[in-house]
Amino acid sequence: MPAMESIGRRQCIPIIYTRGTHYEVGFDVGRTFANIIRSFVNRSKSLNEDFLPAYETVEGRRAYEDTLDNLKKNFPQYVRELEGTADGSNVPFHKLFLLHMDNIILSAVKKEVIHPQPVGCSSICVNQNDQQLLGHTEDALDDTLNHFYFVSAHIISDKPQGKWKVREEKFTSLCYAGHLPGYTMSYNHHGLVFSINTLSAKYLKPGKTPRHFITRALLSAENFAGATEILRDRGSGAADGCSINMTFLNQEGDRMFHNAEMGPADKTDESQLNVLTISPGENTMHCNKYLRLKIEETNEEMTRSSVCRMTTFKSYRSPKNKQDIINMLGDHTNKDYPVFRDGPGDFVKTIAVGIFDCRAKTWTLYSDNPKENDPLVVLPLDIKT
Template sequence: MPVSEGIGRRQCIPILYTRGTHYEVGFDVGRTFSGIIQSFVTSCKALNEEFLPAYSTPEGRRAYEDTLNSLKKNFPQYVRELEGTADGSNVPFHKLFLLHMDDIILRAQGTEPSIRQAIGCSTICVNQDGQEILGHTEDALSDTLNHFYFVSAHIISDKPCGKWKVKEEKFTSLCYAGHLPGYTMSYNHHGLVFSINTLSAKYLKSGKTPRHFITRALLSAENFASAQEILRDVGCGAGDGCSINMTFLKQEGNRVFHNVEMAPAEKTSESQLNILTTGPGENIMHCNKYLRMKIEEVNEDMSQSSICRMATFKSYRSPQNKNDVIMMLSDRTNTEFPVFRDNPGDHVLTIAVGIFDCIARTWALYSDNPKENEPLVVLPIVLKN
């Protein structure tokens, strides 16, 4: 029986500290969290009712192989990491890889998702005097509730890996079960702090780099220039889209926050990017809809929810501090499209809320509504000397 079935929202976020090669780290993740990963793979409706049937078609299998071959060329170390997770958890690799392809495999055979899709997450960045905050709600399909964990990893390779020639990575990331680190909220030892908002572009591309792998690569970024290079992914480009909210704690000068809207590489070999940078006295708010790029989108519920959540944010005064961010991310006033989603039986739930304090260098994680609960854990953000 899936671990989340009938047990409600657990006040629990397990964490693994691991060091080794990409495969060894992946294996440790799979072995440690095998029960959670197996439960999620069993209960995930999108995987079992849509992705696996698509994988069994000629078009789906071709899209799968084209995408996997591209990744083996550009990011072989992350393929090995996912292979380690599959081996450690005793789950077939193709099932975990399909979770990372997401809707790309459906579009390859000309179909749209029939199962209701996720419509979260929300991010607020505050850049005020004495208050430098990145707050994020992690919203996901209800299958994901209780199916997530922290991975704090230190990876050292004996030779440069992948297209960006990376030898060392050290990061902490909140991960969905069976997924590579990087697609929710994370930080690395270079001082990069970031969160992700899924965006639903209509035209997705197989044979390109899935967003889950691009954000996994983002965990290696040493500065904003390298982060842009990773997101642009020249020579291939993204297969699907997302929004990245980020800052670098070790940057010189005044604090700046960035929001990057990334869209699939349609007719080129690089991702489409639009970058917004804000300085002191300015804030960023972003949900799950393209705000600055003219990209055709397909998930109507996600679009409408994003519009409603942004309207909720705008009903508040401009946020000035951490408490303002907590109040806004806890809001339930719109009963159909609340910011914090915890209605019983809802197909999408807020599974966690994270508050990064860039001055205190802490990361507070809440497994329930932050206005009504203390954080479950406050992690120090440990940077490279």
């Protein structure tokens, strides 16, 4: 693996606008961001020193094939989309698919993770009468810094696709290089706005649906009932876990936010799921630890960091507006486990901060600490009326 010269934190989030079939959209993403994708694949320690060696074992290859077969049955359109990205970027498909399997393949070979794992991502929902906001820090391994982009896609299929029979998707999502849209901050044209916090369940399930594919499917959700159905994924269930913070801008009645904790399907064919609803006048916060589902966790650093970040949040008054969210998400008073991570020795970095304003229908993005920097861009939310 070639050594990569450090280029510092770039004040840049590239974006692609693309329309076509799933494969065509994936291909355009791969072709447009080929250099960024290849750079990330080459420098990813987790991929090259953890996932690829596991893939070369009998047990790892079986887990890979079982998981891929399940996805070809239930979500063939997203497999084609990822194939398009692989072809467009000239990166072998199996390398991109392994990034989506993540630690699932390591659980199949009963191998401990060699390299540090992500320990970040913090989300805050504010549901007040005049302020309806979802703020999020996107934290990832330092390999990921400068290796992400926006995908704004419109996909129209000639026939219903996958287990949820979807014909049209239109969304904008912040994407890690080489990854399908949906696993960071995103919104779709039905008015679904959401952010993701990684959760580290100890017992993962090869052959089930990786969280990256479940959150990709979430980009097609038309309403809250449809979103929960996608997260439950009946007939298979999740292979691993995450937390989803979401609301629908087009919903009737009072604004409701929801935090869904999703866990691996355990001795059943659907995800474990617990959904908390945040009513008007309420706020909520979530990091990278299960708060309601009783699931054994791994990654002690993630748990410790989550506890410390929640303690930091509780040291503030309950957030009422955008500035409160900026102050909390930009906090670095805890030197060991700050909310905003950008220390020279940090193996995890906060690569971006986003704030969705549900009343103004905007998405404000920062590529650096929001307490100390202006937004890089404010995007309007393109929602069906």
